[in-house]
Amino acid sequence: MHKVWAVVRREFVERVRTxxxxxxxxxxxxxxxxxxxxQIMQTVGGGVRHIAIVDSSTSGLGAPVAEALSATRFVATPxxxxxxxxxxxxRLVSDKQLDxxxxxxxxxxxxxxxxxxxxxxxxxxxxxxxxTLNRVVVKxxxxxxxxxxxxxxxxxxxxxxxxxxxxxxQTTAESAGQSFAVAWVMAILLFMAILIYGVxxxxxxxxxxxxxxxxxxxxxxxxxxxxxxKLMGAGSVSFFQFLIWAASFQxxxxxxxxxxxxxxxxxSIARNLxxxxxxxxxxxxxxxxxxxxxxxxxxxxxxVGAMSSNEQEARQAQLPVTYLLMxxxxxxxxxxxxxxxxxxxxxxxxxxxxxxxxxxxxxxGSMAIGELITSLAILAVAIVAVTWVASRIYRxxxxxxxKRPNLKELMRWVRTA
Amino acid sequence: MSEPVVVDRxxxxxxxxxxxxxxxxxxxxxxxxxxxxxxxxxxxxxLRMIMDIYEPDSGTxxxxxxxxxxxxxxxxxxxxxxxxGLYPKMRVLDVLIFLAxxxxxxxxxxxxxxxxxxxxxxxxxxxxxxxxDLSKGMQQKAQFISTVLHDPELVILDEPFSxxxxxxxxxxxxxxxxxxxRGKTVLFSTHIMEHAEKLCDRLCIIARGxxxxxxxxxxxxxxxxxxxxxxxxxxxxxxxxxxxxxPRLVARIQDxxxxxxxxxxxxxxxxxxxxxxVNSGARLSRFELASPSLHKIFVDLVGxxxxxxxxxxxxxxxxxAGA
Numbered sequence: 001m002h003k004v005w006a007v008v009r010r011e012f013v014e015r016v017r018t019x020x021x022x023x024x025x026x027x028x029x030x031x032x033x034x035x036x037x038x039q040i041m042q043t044v045g046g047g048v049r050h051i052a053i054v055d056s057s058t059s060g061l062g063a064p065v066a067e068a069l070s071a072t073r074f075v076a077t078p079x080x081x082x083x084x085x086x087x088x089x090x091r092l093v094s095d096k097q098l099d100x101x102x103x104x105x106x107x108x109x110x111x112x113x114x115x116x117x118x119x120x121x122x123x124x125x126x127x128x129x130x131x132t133l134n135r136v137v138v139k140x141x142x143x144x145x146x147x148x149x150x151x152x153x154x155x156x157x158x159x160x161x162x163x164x165x166x167x168x169x170q171t172t173a174e175s176a177g178q179s180f181a182v183a184w185v186m187a188i189l190l191f192m193a194i195l196i197y198g199v200x201x202x203x204x205x206x207x208x209x210x211x212x213x214x215x216x217x218x219x220x221x222x223x224x225x226x227x228x229x230k231l232m233g234a235g236s237v238s239f240f241q242f243l244i245w246a247a248s249f250q251x252x253x254x255x256x257x258x259x260x261x262x263x264x265x266x267x268s269i270a271r272n273l274x275x276x277x278x279x280x281x282x283x284x285x286x287x288x289x290x291x292x293x294x295x296x297x298x299x300x301x302x303x304v305g306a307m308s309s310n311e312q313e314a315r316q317a318q319l320p321v322t323y324l325l326m327x328x329x330x331x332x333x334x335x336x337x338x339x340x341x342x343x344x345x346x347x348x349x350x351x352x353x354x355x356x357x358x359x360x361x362x363x364x365g366s367m368a369i370g371e372l373i374t375s376l377a378i379l380a381v382a383i384v385a386v387t388w389v390a391s392r393i394y395r396x397x398x399x400x401x402x403k404r405p406n407l408k409e410l411m412r413w414v415r416t417a
Numbered sequence: 418m419s420e421p422v423v424v425d426r427x428x429x430x431x432x433x434x435x436x437x438x439x440x441x442x443x444x445x446x447x448x449x450x451x452x453x454x455x456x457x458x459x460x461x462x463x464l465r466m467i468m469d470i471y472e473p474d475s476g477t478x479x480x481x482x483x484x485x486x487x488x489x490x491x492x493x494x495x496x497x498x499x500x501x502g503l504y505p506k507m508r509v510l511d512v513l514i515f516l517a518x519x520x521x522x523x524x525x526x527x528x529x530x531x532x533x534x535x536x537x538x539x540x541x542x543x544x545x546x547x548x549x550d551l552s553k554g555m556q557q558k559a560q561f562i563s564t565v566l567h568d569p570e571l572v573i574l575d576e577p578f579s580x581x582x583x584x585x586x587x588x589x590x591x592x593x594x595x596x597x598x599r600g601k602t603v604l605f606s607t608h609i610m611e612h613a614e615k616l617c618d619r620l621c622i623i624a625r626g627x628x629x630x631x632x633x634x635x636x637x638x639x640x641x642x643x644x645x646x647x648x649x650x651x652x653x654x655x656x657x658x659x660x661x662x663x664p665r666l667v668a669r670i671q672d673x674x675x676x677x678x679x680x681x682x683x684x685x686x687x688x689x690x691x692x693x694x695v696n697s698g699a700r701l702s703r704f705e706l707a708s709p710s711l712h713k714i715f716v717d718l719v720g721x722x723x724x725x726x727x728x729x730x731x732x733x734x735x736x737x738a739g740a
Contacts, residue, residue, distance in 0.1 A: 006518035014507060211502030216563070219468035220491035220520045399470065 003221045004229045011204065011233020016240065024196075025241055029248030036256055037263065049074050049125060051118075052089055052101040056081035061104055061140060068132045076102075093119050102129065109140055180336055182278060183363040186286055187332045190356045194293045195325060197238040198301040199318065201230055205305030205398065206314050214398045223395040231298050238294065285362045285372065292379045293355025296386055297325060303390035306397030313404050328356035339364035348375050351382030389414055419446045419482055421571045421602045422467060427476030429462050429626075436462040438626035439476070444604050444619070449597050451617035452606040453711075455719055459626040460606035461499050464575050467604075468496050480571070487573075492521040495569035499576045499606075501560050505549035509540065509559055512548060516563045527566070534562040538588070557585045565592065572596060574605035578612055590616070610712040620711075624719040638708045641717065644681040646690065647705045655699030666690055671713065676703075678713060 015021055051069070053076055055062025062078040069076040079085060079101075092098040100118025107113045116129060139152045205227075208214040217226055252259070300321045308314035328347060335344050339361045347357035348367065358375045361367040396413040397405075405413065422444040429437040437459040444450040454460050465471045467478055468487035478486050480494070487494050503512050510531055517527035535541050538558045543551060551559065557580070565572065572593075578586055593603050593616060607613055613620055614634065621631035630637055650657070661667050661679065666689065669680040681687060691704055709717075 002523075003519050003521060006515060006524075010507075010511075010515045013511075014504075207504065211504065212498060212500040213502045213504060215465075215470060215498040215500070216496060216516060217519055218470050219487045219494075219496050222488065 004225050004232075007217075007221065007226060007229025008233040008236070011230055012236050012240075015200065015234065015237040021237070021241070025244045028241075028245035029252065032245075032249045032252050033259070036252055036259060049099040050097075051076050051099055052092075053078045054081050054085055054089070054101060054103045055079075056103075056105045057108060058106055059109065059140065061108055061136065064140070065102070065104065065133065065136050068136050069129070072128055072132060074128070074132075090117070093117070104133075108133070109137055109144075112137065180364075182282075183336050183339075183360045184332065186363060187329075187335070187356050187360050190286070190290055190293060190359060191325065191329045191332075193238050193242070193290060194297050194355065195322065197234050197294060198297040198321070198325075200237075201234045201298040202301040202305035202314060202318060203311075204230055204234070205302050205394070206308060206311065209306065209398050210310065218398065223398065224391045227299070227302050227391055227394050230302060231295060234298060235291070235294050238290075242290075282359075282363055286359050288376065289355045289359050289379070292376070292383060295383050296351065296355065296379070297321065299383070299387045299390040300324075303393040303397065306394040307400075307405055307410070309401055309404070317404060324352050328353040331357065332360065335360045336364065339367075345371075349378060351379045354379050420444060420479075421446055421481055422450075422604055423479040423482075424463065424467065425477045425479070427463070427466060427473045427478060429459075429466060429471060429473050435626050437466070437473075440623065440626065440628055441476075442621050442628065442631060444602060446602050447597065447600045448618040449593060449603045449605070449616050451613040451620035452604065452623065453608065453610065453613050453620055453715065454606075454623040455608055458608075458624045458719075460608075460623065461575055462626075463623070464496075464573055464604075464606060467573065468494070490571075491519075492567060493570045495564040495567065495572040497561065497564040497572075497574045497577055499579070501557070501580070503548045503556065503560060503563070506547055508545050509548055509551065510535070510544040513559065513563055513566060517566050520567055522567045530566050530568070531562065534566055538562065554582050554585055557581055558588070561585070561589065561592075569601070571602045571604065574603065576607060577605055578607065578609065610710070610715050614711040622715060622718055629718045630714075634711070637711075637714060641709070641714045644685075644687065645707045645709045645713075646679045646681065646687050647676065647703060647707050648679065648694070648701065649676045649703035651700045651702035653698055653700050655694060656697030657694060657699050660690060660693045660697065666693075669717075678707075678709070680709070 051074055053062045053066050053069075055065075055078055066076040066078045079089070086103070089098065089101045093100060096119070099120075100116060103115040103117070114133060116126070118125070135156055138156065139149070142152045143149055208217065214226075221229070301318065304317045304321060305314055308317050331343070331347055331353070334341070335347065335357055338344060344357065344361055347353040348361050348371070350357075354375045358367070358372065362372060392414045393410060396416075420443050422442075424440060424442045426439045426441050427437060428435065428439050440459070440463060442452075452460050452463065462471060466473050466486070467480070469485075469489070470487075477484070480486060480490050483489070487496065507515070510528075513531035513535075514524060514527045517530065518524055522530075532541075532544070535544050538561075540551075540555060540558060540562075543555060548556060548559065564574070574589075574593075577589055577593075581589060593605075596603055597618075605616075617634055619631070619633050620637065622629045622637075630641060632640070648657075657677075661670050661672075661677065664682060666682055666685045667679050668682040668685075671678040679690070681690075687706055691701075694701065694704075
């Protein structure tokens with residue numbers, strides 16, 4: 001056990017010392033800061049807008065529009081329509097003394113048309129303007145037909161749909177968008193981690209083989225011990241990576257108010273940022289299936305490394321394994337769109353796709369406990385079987401040199417090792 | 418006397434050929450034992466089976482009078498494989514510690530010993546550098562340290578002199594001799610007879626996986642020697658070629674031109690040849706009764722074609738195992 005521990009430690013320390021490890025460790029937090037900063041910046045960009053309203057309508061619609069707009073995040077000033085007003089306002093806009101101006105006339109109530117000119121046309125601004133104009137115009141039209149203004153206001157109360165998800169009998173406050181995003185991010189993380197760390201195992205096996213150091217190792221440890229030491233070492237590196245990501249993400253969320261202040265945004269906006277809530281069971285499912293998927297695929301990658309004698313060969317030989325993993329990656333959209341379909345169910349039972357499919361279905365809330373256990377059990381059996389086969393290929397392969405074995409020879413290795 | 422290595426009728430087959438064929442040998446404690454043979458004779462395969470890298474198809478291997486091969490006793494054995502290599506991207510000190518730990522040495526001991534050896538072989542300043550930064554000669558030294566760092570009782574060296582520069586060759590020879598002086602056992606393989614002749618207490622010659630002879634150097638020379646005469650000419654060779662061709666006098670000859678090594682025929686008298694040479698007008702600078710060189714015995718035993726390796730093409734390509 002002491003010997004296996006030495007292998008685990010070497011694998012861990014040498015990996016953590018590489019530049020790549022720290023590069024990807026930093027990429028995670030940078031991205032999460034990026035997401036938060038992006039959200040805050042959006043609200044900053046949608047800050048107070050100073051606009052003018054050129055009103056040439058006979059009904060004097062400019063005043064109520066200015067009033068309604070000033071109730072939101074606009075400072076709107078009505079100006080009288082006279083020849084040359086558009087030119088002088090345009091000059092103000094290019095001098096940045098004004099964000100833009102709205103031109104309304106009788107067309108607004110008749111055909112519902114108005115014009116907005118500005119130096120920058122933000123989607124949010126346009127939507128806000130349209131919504132406000134809509135309210136004012138609808139009110140004006142109805143009042144024109146003799147409807148009580150109070151009734152009009154009451155009739156215009158917008159509908160707000162509160163979203164609650166029922167997952168395994170419990171009602172949570174998660175929206176459709178959120179659970180979709182969590183499942184999506186999870187699937188991508190799982191795919192990347194399994195692929196990257198699986199390939200790491202492969203190159204590490206290959207390095208020991210090509211430097212022939214494996215001979216000394218195999219004379220002190222059983223090949224199976226060596227392989228398991230490697231898997232455990234590489235696995236703990238990826239766990240460490242996740243830990244760094246999780247911790248830094250937590251830190252960024254805690255500091256989000258300070259970040260908002262530093263960016264000159266309203267701190268209350270940062271406080272209300274929509275943050276996906278990940279319940280503990282989901283986290284456990286994620287970790288369990290990451291571990292399972294990693295073991296399953298890394299064992300295969302180790303065998304690939306053992307049967308190749310240089311990097312080019314290994315790159316070719318790893319393709320079948322990578323394709324197997326790609327199946328679940330390609331299916332992510334199908335999985336998240338309809339997590340209860342027969343397709344999704346099948347993927348969550350097949351051990352080569354379940355490490356990604358099951359956490360996605362679980363997060364989407366469409367999986368019963370029984371199904372989860374079945375999926376996990378099948379995965380466990382597959383890990384044992386695949387590791388058994390892989391360790392036999394590994395055992396023969398690491399001492400071989402020369403051309404890569406064909407399928408028939410591989411079968412013989414498995415039988416006779 | 419205890420026997421650190423006993424190989425008993427061990428056979429190993431690889432796809433289509435038998436690398437080691439019912440080979441038995443035993444190495445007693447405190448000696449330098451040479452395993453000799455041409456390339457492809459099965460030396461490396463034998464050592465790998467002793468080290469538990471390969472499992473024999475049949476036969477048994479006992480180390481230190483206990484059942485079990487090298488893996489069980491890895492803390493007591495130092496093994497230098499034929500093809501050398503260290504992790505190129507690791508620091509020298511870390512590699513040494515790791516390899517010792519893999520043999521079951523505690524981390525602290527490994528570290529202390531590694532530093533000691535690095536100092537001894539002049540690599541102290543390089544301990545925190547990557548292996549790939551070292552010159553080839555320094556890498557050889559580092560590899561050698563990794564073999565002996567844990568102060569093993571038994572050292573197994575596979576073609577230890579191949580690829581070594583003269584300085585490291587000398588370091589290796591000195592260490593091997595020092596090991597014997599301290600009562601430790603050295604088992605090494607080589608196809609270079611000069612090394613064997615200088616170092617070995619006992620030896621075993623194998624070819625095509627089979628043992629041809631074993632014993633002490635003197636025993637081997639006695640059994641396989643016959644009477645040998647070395648003749649060197651100084652100018653005229655007289656009628657030497659005709660005399661050497663006489664089967665009543667000379668059984669076999671290795672002719673080097675100005676010098677020849679003769680093996681006398683049964684019942685022949687060396688003095689008779691000397692007389693015949695002088696009478697024929699040959700001028701001699703040397704006429705010496707000698708025991709045969711190990712090289713001569715080796716070539717006689719394995720034959721010139723085996724001395725240039727028995728290669729089974731497919732198998733040799735698939736596994737460079739059978740050295």
